[in-house]
Amino acid sequence: MAEHTRKVGDRGQVTIPKELRDRRGIEGGDEVRFIEVDDEIIIKPPTDEQRLAEGYKKRADRSRQLVEEMDGTSAEATERLGGAPEWSE
Structure with missing residues (x-):
C-alpha cells in the first residue's frame, strides 16, 4: 500500500x-x-456507466479476438490431423 x-x-x-x-x-x-x-x-x-461500458467493450473485443484465433487454430488442426472420430455409445 x-x-x-x-x-x-x-x-x-x-x-x-x-x-x-x-x-x-x-x-x-x-x-x-x-x-x-x-x-x-x-x-x-468515479465509476460511471461510460467507464463500465468501455471496460465491457474491451473485454468483448478481446473475446472476439480469442474466438478468431481459436477458429484458425482449430481449422489448422483439422487440416493436419483430420476430423474428430465419431463416438458411439
Whole structure:
C-alpha cells in the first residue's frame, strides 16, 4: 500500500497525487466520493456507466479476438490431423 502526504489548503483542498490519479483513471473534472469509516476517510474514484461500458467493450473485443484465433487454430488442426472420430455409445 502506497502512502502519500499532502498539505490541505486554506479552503480545504488537497491535490491527489498524479501517480494515484493515473493508476485509478481520475481526470480533471471527475467527481470522487469521500467515505468516512471509523477514523479514516476513503476517497473513491468515479465509476460511471461510460467507464463500465468501455471496460465491457474491451473485454468483448478481446473475446472476439480469442474466438478468431481459436477458429484458425482449430481449422489448422483439422487440416493436419483430420476430423474428430465419431463416438458411439
